[in-house]
Amino acid sequence: MCGIALTAECIYFVSDPHGLYPLLEATENNDIYAAAWIGIFVGFALFALSILGIIGIIKSDRTLLLVYIILMLITFAFEMASCITAATHRDFFTPNLFLKQMLEKYQKTEPANDNDKWMIEGVTKTWNKLMLQNHCCGVLGPSDWQEYTSAFRDTHNDADYPWPRQCCAMNAQGIPINLDGCKLGVPGYYNSNGCYDAISGPVNTHAWGVAWFGFAILCWTFCVLLGTMFYWSGIEY
Amino acid sequence: VDRVRYVPFLTKTPMLEGLTTGSTFVLEQPRCVFDKYRNADIWLVVALENTTATFNNSVAPGTAERAFQNFPNRAPAYMTLNATLANYPCSEQRGNITVLRVGSETSCARDKERPTCNGPLPGPGPYQVKFLALEGSEPVAETFWSLPIMLRTAKSPNSISTTDGGHSAGMIALTTILSILFAILLAGLVAMFVFWGSDACGGSSTFSKPEAVSVRRYNTHHVYDQPAARL
Numbered sequence: 001m002c003g004i005a006l007t008a009e010c011i012y013f014v015s016d017p018h019g020l021y022p023l024l025e026a027t028e029n030n031d032i033y034a035a036a037w038i039g040i041f042v043g044f045a046l047f048a049l050s051i052l053g054i055i056g057i058i059k060s061d062r063t064l065l066l067v068y069i070i071l072m073l074i075t076f077a078f079e080m081a082s083c084i085t086a087a088t089h090r091d092f093f094t095p096n097l098f099l100k101q102m103l104e105k106y107q108k109t110e111p112a113n114d115n116d117k118w119m120i121e122g123v124t125k126t127w128n129k130l131m132l133q134n135h136c137c138g139v140l141g142p143s144d145w146q147e148y149t150s151a152f153r154d155t156h157n158d159a160d161y162p163w164p165r166q167c168c169a170m171n172a173q174g175i176p177i178n179l180d181g182c183k184l185g186v187p188g189y190y191n192s193n194g195c196y197d198a199i200s201g202p203v204n205t206h207a208w209g210v211a212w213f214g215f216a217i218l219c220w221t222f223c224v225l226l227g228t229m230f231y232w233s234g235i236e237y
Numbered sequence: 238v239d240r241v242r243y244v245p246f247l248t249k250t251p252m253l254e255g256l257t258t259g260s261t262f263v264l265e266q267p268r269c270v271f272d273k274y275r276n277a278d279i280w281l282v283v284a285l286e287n288t289t290a291t292f293n294n295s296v297a298p299g300t301a302e303r304a305f306q307n308f309p310n311r312a313p314a315y316m317t318l319n320a321t322l323a324n325y326p327c328s329e330q331r332g333n334i335t336v337l338r339v340g341s342e343t344s345c346a347r348d349k350e351r352p353t354c355n356g357p358l359p360g361p362g363p364y365q366v367k368f369l370a371l372e373g374s375e376p377v378a379e380t381f382w383s384l385p386i387m388l389r390t391a392k393s394p395n396s397i398s399t400t401d402g403g404h405s406a407g408m409i410a411l412t413t414i415l416s417i418l419f420a421i422l423l424a425g426l427v428a429m430f431v432f433w434g435s436d437a438c439g440g441s442s443t444f445s446k447p448e449a450v451s452v453r454r455y456n457t458h459h460v461y462d463q464p465a466a467r468l
Contacts, residue, residue: 066429069426070426073422073423073426076419076422077419080415080416080419083411083415084408084411084412084415087405087407087408087411087412088404088408088412090405090408091404091405091408094399096397096398096399099394099397100394100397100399103394103397104394142254143254146258146259146389146391147392148391148392148393148394148396148397149391149392149393149394150394153391157260157343157357158258158259158260158261158357159258159260159261159340159341159342159343159357160343162254162255162258162259162261180338183255183338183341184253184254184255184263184334184336184338185253185254185255185256186253186334187251187252190254192254208407211407211408211411212407212411215411215414215415218415218418219418222418222421222422225425226421226422226425229425229426229428229429232429233429233432
């Protein structure tokens with residue numbers, strides 16, 4: 001049962017409902033997704049192995065139970081790796097990481113190579129969607145665009161674009177309500193919040209979900225395996 | 238030239254995010270300041286802080302010495318945002334914001350035909366501004382110079398450090414506990430193999446297979462019969 005639950009949870013994370021995967025890809029640090037993929041397979045393996053274990057106990061067959069124990073240990077090791085990876089990589093995702101990535105890649109027009117080009121597209125599309133849907137601007141606020149030079153600033157002069165147009169309050173057609181108000185920074189005509197909360201929320205849930213849920217399952221698996229080992233040593237030939 | 242008692246200042250209400258950017262700043266309009274000069278043209282003078290002492294009011298706007306395109310190298314100051322009293326009415330209008338955004342015209346920044354362009358400022362400053370009222374080409378009134386206005390300078394994103402996130406306590410706890418559990422399981426597996434080799438455990442009979450042997454009851458009726466036959 002735990003296996004099914006783990007599989008379901010990891011499938012949810014891999015499906016990326018918040019559309020943040022391009023940001024993680026661009027950090028070249030997307031091991032959190034690797035951890036979730038491992039979680040899917042481990043969950044499935046746990047489920048299959050549990051059937052094997054139940055058969056082994058009904059028949060009190062030593063060999064079958066031995067096979068069960070060894071395979072479970074291997075699965076345990078994989079799941080352990082997945083949990084630790086998820087937890088470790090979650091610690092990388094500081095505001096500074098996303099800020100630097102946004103400044104260096106958002107709307108950059110001169111990609112260094114194909115890999116860069118694909119990362120730039122991902123980052124630009126994700127940020128545009130983020131800023132429009134969550135009514136936010138930059139990582140910590142619109143001042144991010146003023147405090148630092150950026151790839152965006154290279155192609156958009158400061159007087160016309162103190163911050164990207166996506167930071168402006170939009171009407172239903174996707175046009176800024178008042179462009180001058182947005183450029184001046186009049187409250188109500190631009191998005192004054194930063195987007196970090198909208199990013200870190202889902203990423204944290206994802207990382208902690210994979211890590212701690214996997215940890216709980218592993219604790220339970222540990223007990224089950226210990227019990228199985230004792231049972232095994234008590235079976236007569 | 239009359240000195241009007243007014244110091245130009247950056248807009249205070251409402252709070253503007255873009256009050257100063259890398260190349261623009263926002264001034265409050267000089268309302269109720271030049272009421273006595275109904276026929277005058279009111280110009281904004283922008284100069285670098287170190288040239289305000291030697292500013293000459295008589296130099297006409299639109300000349301090379303006051304052209305935006307020549308600022309700051311060949312023109313010590315430039316004049317822009319030409320307006321009349323009609324643009325700065327004294328009546329209090331609620332709900333409108335009364336600002337002047339200095340540096341907003343990007344289209345004419347390089348156009349020598351537009352020397353009075355309100356173009357983006359070329360550097361971080363510090364700048365000082367004042368308003369000058371001209372009738373024809375005669376200066377008739379001026380305000381004080383503003384306080385020095387410093388614009389924002391942008392740092393490079395390379396200065397952002399991305400490596401100072403330590404490892405959180407949760408992650409360390411998780412790794413430690415999982416490692417210990419795995420070690421115990423491995424030890425258990427090794428113990429299992431050790432005991433498999435030797436029969437020392439004996440094996441408690443509680444888990445033994447159910448024997449498919451039935452016990453037959455010996456009927457010793459012949460023993461009972463003999464004493465009955467003797468008697």
